[in-house]
Amino acid sequence: DQQVKQNSPSLSVQEGRISILNCDYTNSMFDYFLWYKKYPAEGPTFLISISSIKDKNEDGRFTVFLNKSAKHLSLHIVPSQPGDSAVYFCAATWGAQGGSEKLVFGKGTKLTVNP
């Protein structure tokens, strides 16, 4: 029973274009969502997050959108750069107001940005 789903194992985009990575969740208790980026031979690096009281959070080239009614979130990268090529993990947790505990991760989407 996968609570966080990333249905696209891979995505390829051209440099300068928009990358859109999608994530769906099933647990209505989730109240905090995060995106992590992972390069080979390195640990996941925190990228951006959003709490359930918001529907958008932006940080530079990265924007996360949350649609609670659809239980869907997406990460937009504009413009995409070759250095963005990595595996992106969506993660969710609950009870975050009191401090995040257990993160539930999706399987990841491998993004390739072609020069």
Place this chain on the structure above:
Amino acid sequence: DADVTQTPRNRITKTGKRIMLECSQTKGHDRMYWYRQDPGLGLRLIYYSFDVKDINKGEISDGYSVSRQAQAKFSLSLESAIPNQTALYFCATSDTGPFQPQHFGDGTRLSIL
């Protein structure tokens, strides 16, 4: 220097052996976590600790044990390793308080023959 350091980075061992993976952090965080990643899968939580005296089981704790020796140190043990414990293991830390992201080490690649 890395904020979250895992040792060893790679380990090959045999079935039945006892193995300890170590994690140390300089971030001053109270909360520490151990995750496991298998090919094509996301990370799954093994154990987590909110302080030295507080240790909790995660989603997949069977076959593993942990020790929180100090605020900065959290070790994961496999008492009798088996081949299906071959995986990539990550340690993470987070600060106390609302909406705090977890910060990960670079992982330990463990192979059990």
